[in-house]
Amino acid sequence: MTQxxxxxxxxxxxxxxxxxxxxxxxxKEAHPSQKVISLGIGDVSQPLVPAVVKALRAAVDxxxxxxxxxxxxxEQGYSFLxxxxxxxxxxxRNIAIDKDEIFxxxxxxxxxxxxxxLFSSQVKVALQDPVYPVYLDTNVMAGRTGVFQEGRFTNLIxxxxxxxxxxxxxxxxxxxxxxxxxxxxxxxxxxxxREQLTSWVKYAQANxxxxxxxxxxxxxxxxxxxxxxxxxxxxxxxxxxxxxxFSKTAGFTGTRCAYTVVPRGVQVKDEQGSTHSLRDxxxxxxxxxxxxxxxxxxxxxxxxxxxxxxxxxxAVILQYMQNAHIILEALKTAGIRAFGGENAPYIWLKTPGxxxxxxxxxxxxxxxxxxxxPGVGFGQCGEGYFRLTAFNTPQLTQEAAARxxxxxx
Ligand SMILES: *Cc1c(COP(=O)(O)O)cnc(C)c1O
Numbered sequence: 001m002t003q004x005x006x007x008x009x010x011x012x013x014x015x016x017x018x019x020x021x022x023x024x025x026x027x028k029e030a031h032p033s034q035k036v037i038s039l040g041i042g043d044v045s046q047p048l049v050p051a052v053v054k055a056l057r058a059a060v061d062x063x064x065x066x067x068x069x070x071x072x073x074x075e076q077g078y079s080f081l082x083x084x085x086x087x088x089x090x091x092x093r094n095i096a097i098d099k100d101e102i103f104x105x106x107x108x109x110x111x112x113x114x115x116x117x118l119f120s121s122q123v124k125v126a127l128q129d130p131v132y133p134v135y136l137d138t139n140v141m142a143g144r145t146g147v148f149q150e151g152r153f154t155n156l157i158x159x160x161x162x163x164x165x166x167x168x169x170x171x172x173x174x175x176x177x178x179x180x181x182x183x184x185x186x187x188x189x190x191x192x193x194r195e196q197l198t199s200w201v202k203y204a205q206a207n208x209x210x211x212x213x214x215x216x217x218x219x220x221x222x223x224x225x226x227x228x229x230x231x232x233x234x235x236x237x238x239x240x241x242x243x244x245x246f247s248k249t250a251g252f253t254g255t256r257c258a259y260t261v262v263p264r265g266v267q268v269k270d271e272q273g274s275t276h277s278l279r280d281x282x283x284x285x286x287x288x289x290x291x292x293x294x295x296x297x298x299x300x301x302x303x304x305x306x307x308x309x310x311x312x313x314x315a316v317i318l319q320y321m322q323n324a325h326i327i328l329e330a331l332k333t334a335g336i337r338a339f340g341g342e343n344a345p346y347i348w349l350k351t352p353g354x355x356x357x358x359x360x361x362x363x364x365x366x367x368x369x370x371x372x373x374p375g376v377g378f379g380q381c382g383e384g385y386f387r388l389t390a391f392n393t394p395q396l397t398q399e400a401a402a403r404x405x406x407x408x409x
Pocket of ligand 1: 042106107108109110132182186214216244245246247248252253257258
């Protein structure tokens with residue numbers, strides 16, 4: 001029989017959301033009259049904004065007309081979208097990123113998952129705990145980790161993010177070749193400030209390492225001390241790759257469009273010590289394995305940058321952030337310590353009375369009919385924590401908050 005990639009067998013079961021689904025379904029069946037509200041999943045609830053819908057419709061018409069029909073597009077993405085991104089997200093912030101350093105894709109998840117294949121299987125990886133599972137699992141699949149022992153993989157650097165360090169990844173004592181940073185963070189909602197991000201860029205310069213910077217929640221930043229891009233930090237253009245997405249910014253979770261920035265200045269070396277451009281390697285990878293994002297979708301993404309599009313998406317994001325404040329206030333009233341929710345649509349709470357994450361899940365479901373995500377599902381450091389999201393509608397968020405306020409511990 002054909003042999004498999006044995007590293008897949010090291011993967012820990014990703015039962016988190018299916019276990020939650022089963023428990024919620026069982027509860028609903030036993031309590032059919034109870035209305036369960038989910039503050040669990042990291043998916044948006046509001047529809048695409050009118051400016052985007054209009055652009056999508058116009059692009060559909062173009063595709064149905066022989067004169068304006070388009071077949072395969074450029075693998076790196078259409079120039080019109082890459083230019084709009086370079087101008088609005090970088091040049092407007094005095095960051096010298098140009099359109100040829102931007103790669104359009106169908107998702108930040110796939111890009112951040114695929115990017116590691118450019119590096120040797122020997123490189124040492126550092127990632128946060130709790131963590132967005134994609135960074136971990138893709139490196140397990142690629143064979144960069146050892147075995148799973150006592151809740152963690154060997155041969156991996158875990159950056160523990162705890163209440164003691166304000167859920168901020170600390171610079172490790174040892175050398176890492178690749179560092180995954182997610183800011184604003186899923187699941188903790190914590191965001192690195194300028195000073196903290198500068199220390200990571202300095203570490204990467206000193207160690208000749210590369211930072212893979214996931215800023216899928218950049219649009220949720222409210223505080224001026226939080227950089228919107230890692231390239232706001234001098235020198236980052238030589239050590240960092242940035243992942244961004246229209247998913248949470250503009251409700252594209254089902255429409256699919258994202259982008260990755262690989263500046264020309266980022267260099268990697270081969271076994272002989274000769275240097276290569278990481279941007280050129282990623283271009284080679286994309287042209288070989290990817291055929292681009294639909295023209296229609298890229299026109300929709302372009303409309304996010306129009307004046308109307310910006311005003312409309314800002315209003316939706318503001319609404320989500322108001323939800324976040326409603327949840328934070330309710331937790332405060334209930335006497336529960338909570339974090340995040342300022343620069344991210346996630347609230348990370350400390351379970352009261354030292355409850356385990358899953359025990360708190362049960363209590364919240366039984367007593368408030370509210371669903372959230374047990375923190376331990378994101379890593380060892382998440383035990384005793386719990387994630388709530390601000391992505392539900394204002395009405396249901398308010399109702400969930402009112403129920404949380406009534407909780408007694
Ligand atoms: C939602 C999310 C993304 C976005 O993924 P897409 O594939 O673009 O939808 C990326 N990173 C993190 C941490 C996320 O939570």
